[in-house]
Amino acid sequence: MTTTRNFKPSLTKDELNELEAETYSGNICIVNTEEEAEAACSHLMKQKIVGFDTETKPSFTKGETHNVALMQISDSTNCYLFRLNQIGMPNCLAKFLKSKRVKKIGLSTKDDFRALAQIKNDLKPDNFIELQNYVTTFGIEEKSLSKIYAIVFGKRISKGQRLSNWEAEELSPKQQLYAALDAYATRKIFIELEGIVE
Secondary structure (H helix, E strand, C coil): CCCCCCCCCCCCEEEEEEEECCCCCEEEEEEECHHHHHHHHHHHHHCEEEEEEEEECCCCCCCCCCCCEEEEEEECCCEEEEEEHHHHCCHHHHHHCCCCCCCCCCCCHHHHHHHHHCCCCCCCCEEEEEHHHHHHHCCCCCCCCHHHHHHHCEEEECCCCCCCCCCCCCCCHHHHHHHHHHHHHHHHHHHHHHCCCC
């Protein structure tokens, strides 16, 4: 059953900045090997709905580009951080992304898919919900995750780590929390708007 609440269509930057910052308190599992990826995907395949996001090392030089470094997939209590810059695209992860069984919630997914095709060109993700389209049915006109989340939950998602080095040998605790929250937030928004009780 979808929610019938009325939401503000948009939010100003000042309104956003006044809100309390959201925090992530679930488990974070960093996936550095194919064996860890197999275990993570085995768990994720048993879920009904997951949140999805990716991170790429920023480029500050004209013409320089980077492949996706990190893929985050979150259930209700766990977020798996797949370090694609270290392990590439394991077959189990590609299979999961193509699975029709698990509903995956993301934002700007076309951009993500285009970038992931640079790693695995035959990847055809399936059963994805694009939040930017989905929230319009609730009168929400914003396109950014932070503003959509703020409208729905009245809390702010910090973007302080967005331009950090996602190809670092080890991800800092702040990077881990930022990455996990982004994936968790996409799922949480969908669960709330659908009126799903967990």
